[in-house]
Amino acid sequence: MPIETTATVVAEVPDDPDLLAVPYSADLQTAHPVELHLPVPDLLAHYEAKGEAGEIVEVPVARAGGATPRVGRVLLYGVGDGSPRALRKAGAALSRRVKGRDRLTVVTPEGDVAAFAEAALLAAYSFRIGESGKKAVRTLAFAGADEEAVRRAQTVAQAVALARDLANTPSSVKNPAWLAERAAESGVPVRVWDEEQLQADGFGGILAVGRGSASPPRLIQLSYTPAEPTDRHIVLVGKGITFDSGGLSLKPTENMKTQKTDMAGGAVVIAVLGALARLGARVKVTGLVAAAENMPSGTAQRPSDVITHYGGRTVEVLNTDAEGRLVMADALAYADAVLDPDAVVDIATLTGAISVALGRNVGAVYASDDVLAKQLLEAGEVTDDRLWRMPLIDDYTPALESSIADLSNVEAGSRFGAGSITAALFLREFTGGRPWAHLDIAGVGRSTVDEGTLSKGATGFGVRVLLDWLTRA
Numbered sequence: 001m002p003i004e005t006t007a008t009v010v011a012e013v014p015d016d017p018d019l020l021a022v023p024y025s026a027d028l029q030t031a032h033p034v035e036l037h038l039p040v041p042d043l044l045a046h047y048e049a050k051g052e053a054g055e056i057v058e059v060p061v062a063r064a065g066g067a068t069p070r071v072g073r074v075l076l077y078g079v080g081d082g083s084p085r086a087l088r089k090a091g092a093a094l095s096r097r098v099k100g101r102d103r104l105t106v107v108t109p110e111g112d113v114a115a116f117a118e119a120a121l122l123a124a125y126s127f128r129i130g131e132s133g134k135k136a137v138r139t140l141a142f143a144g145a146d147e148e149a150v151r152r153a154q155t156v157a158q159a160v161a162l163a164r165d166l167a168n169t170p171s172s173v174k175n176p177a178w179l180a181e182r183a184a185e186s187g188v189p190v191r192v193w194d195e196e197q198l199q200a201d202g203f204g205g206i207l208a209v210g211r212g213s214a215s216p217p218r219l220i221q222l223s224y225t226p227a228e229p230t231d232r233h234i235v236l237v238g239k240g241i242t243f244d245s246g247g248l249s250l251k252p253t254e255n256m257k258t259q260k261t262d263m264a265g266g267a268v269v270i271a272v273l274g275a276l277a278r279l280g281a282r283v284k285v286t287g288l289v290a291a292a293e294n295m296p297s298g299t300a301q302r303p304s305d306v307i308t309h310y311g312g313r314t315v316e317v318l319n320t321d322a323e324g325r326l327v328m329a330d331a332l333a334y335a336d337a338v339l340d341p342d343a344v345v346d347i348a349t350l351t352g353a354i355s356v357a358l359g360r361n362v363g364a365v366y367a368s369d370d371v372l373a374k375q376l377l378e379a380g381e382v383t384d385d386r387l388w389r390m391p392l393i394d395d396y397t398p399a400l401e402s403s404i405a406d407l408s409n410v411e412a413g414s415r416f417g418a419g420s421i422t423a424a425l426f427l428r429e430f431t432g433g434r435p436w437a438h439l440d441i442a443g444v445g446r447s448t449v450d451e452g453t454l455s456k457g458a459t460g461f462g463v464r465v466l467l468d469w470l471t472r473a
């Protein structure tokens with residue numbers, strides 16, 4: 001479900017609000033335009049407040065207005081050093097604190113209001129099937145905030161929420177055709193290849209991965225054209241495996257039960273394409289989602305099969321669980337051959353190995369182009385979708401040699417290792433030498449905690465960094 005909290009801007013703090021949030025900094029001073037009639041520094045000292053971001057001191061206050069006197073609450077909230085990161089923490093903590101309430105009026109802090117509001121909205125996200133659980137706060141009213149910043153925060157947060165919703169949806173509901181229907185609701189023109197059309201155009205990778213499933217694969221193309229004509233064209237490619245059982249190279253239950261989110265990259269592409277118009281992006285963007293369900297069955301591809309990708313390259317499939325790169329290869333080859341992009345960025349929950357390397361908070365970016373890498377790293381810092389650049393180590397390319405095909409999809413032995421790097425090297429083979437970046441989000445695509453801007457399950461990682469990057473270009 002989308003974020004149910006509405007962010008609004010009010011010119012001034014109303015008289016006697018039930019819930020009022022007021023920022024304070026490390027010196028325990030509140031710099032704000034409202035008279036609280038409270039000994040704020042003494043109160044903060046009493047509660048041993050330090051001014052850290054995320055800290056909240058809640059003070060009951062008598063409120064006038066209405067027939068009978070009421071008890072309202074002032075939430076004094078710490079903003080730490082006032083940096084965007086600190087404001088995110090503060091915003092998330094506030095919105096979590098007022099869960100279930102109707103309205104919180106927020107005296108807006110100094111600094112990056114968009115980051116603050118965005119985090120408050122993201123912290124209000126939850127995915128529920130049924131009516132259990134506490135509802136998020138209904139309205140966050142930001143007093144004196146820049147309207148445009150709050151509107152932008154709302155757009156970005158809703159895009160992240162959409163990506164989370166798609167990825168959190170159980171695979172009994174979502175299959176490749178369902179994903180194509182959701183893409184068609186994004187507000188941009190969509191073209192969908194069904195099985196027959198995939199066959200006709202030679203998308204052998206997507207077909208091979210989808211063969212084992214009762215739900216056939218799809219390739220989904222979304223096209224954003226800016227209002228002002230432009231020559232600059234970016235292609236985004238997302239992995240859309242609606243469930244990854246591993247195929248005949250079957251995963252054990254523990255590893256399989258998280259794999260409904262194996263289309264998280266595709267979900268990010270759909271959510272990003274849907275938000276570009278509202279954010280006024282000035283580049284042309286084409287999104288491709290390579291969607292298939294990876295299942296074992298009598299029709300499934302086998303370890304040792306050889307497949308032919310879009311454009312004619314052959315691959316020996318030594319492990320059917322390395323399926324992401326097979327569907328991505330088709331889409332990357334198609335982008336290069338047909339779409340003539342200036343740059344291609346793909347995003348995929350590609351390898352368990354990357355969560356060993358970078359853990360759950362930082363995503364991997366591989367890039368064939370230093371400028372592109374730098375831009376994405378910067379966008380990652382600004383948006384808190386943090387990225388770390390990983391190397392494309394050429395010495396490891398022999399890992400993907402096959403004696404009977406152009407490539408194999410995994411290393412036959414264990415001479416090279418480096419599972420995330422070799423996966424990236426495999427993808428690079430299909431990019432036609434264009435400026436290309438690959439985001440491996442297998443570590444960051446899911447959260448195990450309900451904390452800060454995250455909720456358990458899908459994170460929507462990639463939406464914020466890509467939207468920031470695309471709206472700067």
Ligand code: BES
Nearest residue numbers: 262321322324349350351352353410442
């Ligand atoms: N979807 C998985 C990667 C993954 C693992 C995502 C854990 C999120 C959490 C991918 O398709 C996969 O199975 N990769 C294999 C590659 C291996 C067979 C070379 C892996 O990482 O084990």
Ligand code: MN
Nearest residue numbers: 244321322323
């Ligand atoms: Mn797999």
Ligand code: ZN
Nearest residue numbers: 241244262324
């Ligand atoms: Zn997978």
